[in-house]
Amino acid sequence: MPSQDLDASLRPQSQGSCHASLKSPIQTLPAETLAGIFEAYIDWYRREPWRDILEHFRQRVRGLETVCLVCRTWREVAMRHAALWSNLAVPLILAGSMAATSGTGNSEGLADDPAMVLLEDAVGIRAWLGRIGAAPWSLTLCRTRGVATTANLEPASMVPVRDLLALDGAHLKPLDNVRFLNARFTTEGPLGDVGGLGLEGLTLPNVRGLFVGLDIPQIDREPTPLALPILPSLRQAMFVTWKLATVPHDFPWTKLTHVFLVRMINICAKDVAAILRYCAHNLQRATFSTVTDNSSENIHPPFDNPSRNVDGDGLCELTSLTHLTIGGEWVPEYATDMSFPNLTVLRILDRRGWGATFPFDSDTLWQFRNVRKLSLAGESAGLFARTLEDIEPDDGFPFLTDLYLDWNVYSVADLASTLVFDMDEPRFPHLENLRVHCEIRELENYRAGGWDASSSEGGVRPEVWLAELVASRTGENASPGVEGGCKALKGLTVRVTPPRERGRIPAGCWQKPSTPEKKCDDVAERVKRSLEAYEEEVSVDIVRGNAPSHVEFLAVDLDGWDPLFEEAFAGVPF
Structure with a gap:
């Protein structure tokens, strides 16, 4: 400029x-x-x-x-x-000599240096602030690729961002009108104190939304204290690929109604439970996800500041929480002293290895009995049905209306045996909408389901299991007025996809087809024909395409969030 x-x-x-x-x-x-x-x-x-x-x-x-x-x-x-x-973006540069930095991106010489703005940009920013006046506005502070460092710049060509935005000399207080703060950092090159925005100690009294993100997760980085301004009115916070040092130090907001921590490095199940307790009174929507398979303990003890007393004793009720999404490793015992009386939407991406069991047991399942919409995805085949069959129907989500089962959480045979409605054992009597994902190996030559494609004797094809499931929840079998009856199934979506080329494949379980797209079409047509008889009663949708990615599964439902989060989140290159 x-x-x-x-x-x-x-x-x-x-x-x-x-x-x-x-x-x-x-x-x-x-x-x-x-x-x-x-x-x-x-x-x-x-x-x-x-x-x-x-x-x-x-x-x-x-x-x-x-x-x-x-x-x-x-x-x-x-x-x-x-x-x-109303939307000001400020490109930051890192003050100090870059010669003092090491290849790891850590530098003692840079840690205390303020964030700076080039003078040629500062002139325009000052004028921009004057135009904003008293209107609400959003502030983006970004250190990213292509932004110059100050190693070879004269001090006169730079302005501290703190002085630029405070505008004390002009008797203006533009920071008082900021409603949304967006902070983005690069992981490329030395960063010094990656958490520094140059606004530490300042108060932004009316900020209600905060987005903080690194564009690439650096697992080998040391945990970083997140140096932010004071935000007394913060209600919605979204963090992406950040490595928090200690949760209480970096999470001082008890009034949050919405929190979104995705691809979080070094955040484990115990941290999740602690944050839920810390924000228990006001929290309405929460999403947590880790970038690695963490154990139940963290390198740095979560919530290690005893003065906050976040662990507490006795039952913790999250009465306002209605939406909860958890990705990574969910350890149920951390929720044993919690209650979710109004939780209606629960989504879990279980990334534990082979042999993992259903992320609930009979001791913790009662806390989620009011859930209406359940989504499950996982890394281990049969995760859904492995232990659910052993749980009493009245304890296993008795009010569930919508069920979404994604990759590897079930086999077709498990799906049928668990969801086919039986009046003597009425499981999920209120189920109205079912969405399932099937790789073609499940439908083409899955042996454990009782059908061997190489066998001349044939057997029960998996699509027949699906038809039996639909039949048990439609027509005369759907009798909500009869004791032990169920509501009629309204919608069924079956996604048929090619096999994934990553992950462990059991020997002899499937064979990669030479033309995956054609196989998908053939299998999808076969499934469609098996369900044609029920299309007048049930809305059947057969989808061909790749399975949703982990990021798509965890993508926040932005309904209820400030619209500016959609713009900030959309720019994250996962």
Whole structure:
């Protein structure tokens, strides 16, 4: 960006030079319509990848310059429209000599240095802050690829971001109006104190949403204290690929209603339980996931500050929690002293190895008895049915209406034996919607289900099991008014996909087809034919395609979140 003041650069053209433009039909549009057009024009700048933050910032400024230089009318509309100025991105550079850094990215010389802004960018940022005025706005602070370090820069060419944003000399308090704080960091090159934003100790009284992320998980990094400003009004927090040193030090917000910690390094099941306790009174939606297979203990003891007393004694009730998603290793015993009376949506991605059992047992399952929607995905075949068959029907999610079973948590035979409705043992009597995922090895030559593709005697094909399941929950068999009856199944989705090429495959269980796409089509057609008789009663959807990734499974349901989280989360290159 040129070094001149942004305000000066936005001087309109003379009356004569814009005379022709006044004849354009667009000049007759209402100011509100023009403002909407300007927003759409500027919006694509805001959605540029965050790794190009410096160019992103400068291009967006250029876009506003272009709008304001067309004519006086356009300039006045743009200047009055607060939404055009409500999202400020600040590219940070790391102060200090980079020669002192080591190849690991740790440097004692850089740890205490403030985050800086290039002077040529600071001029535009000051003018931008003046345009924001008292309107609510969001602040993005980003150190990322392509942003220069200060090793070869003169001190006069840099401004501390703290001084730039505080604007004490101008008697302005723009930080008081920040509603959303987005902090992004690169893992490329030396970072010093990766948690430093340059705002430590400052209070942002009205920030309600916080996004913090590293674009690549660095498992070999030492745990990093997260140096953030004071956020007394914070309600929603999202952390992506961050390595927290100690949860209580980095998680000082008891009033959170929404928390999202995905691909978290060194966060284990005990940490999850501790955070749930810490935010128990207000928490409504929570998502937790680890990037590695952690044991039940962490290298650094979670919640090691005894003054916070987060562990507590006795039963902890999370009365406000309605949505819970857990990925990685879930250790049920950490929830034995918790109660989730209003939890309706539960999603679990169990990433434990082969031989893992269902992530609940009869001692912990009662806490989740009110769950209406359950999603399970895992790494171990048969995870779903292995222990559920041993649990009494009244204890195993008796009010469940929606069930989503993804890769490896069941076999087709397990699915049928567990979900075929039996009035003598009524399991899931309220089930209305079922979504299942089947690799073609399950449907093409799965031997454990009683059908061997190489056998001349044939047997019960897996799609017949699916038809039997549907038949048991439709027609005369669905009798909700009869004691021991069930509700009619309304929807069934079967995803048929090629086999995954990663992970351990049991010997003799399946053979990779020479044309996976054709095999998928053949199997999908076979499943569809087996369920045609029930299409008038049940909405049947046969989907061909790859299985959802772990990231897709864990992707936050942004309903109820601040819309700015969608933009921040969409830019994360998982």
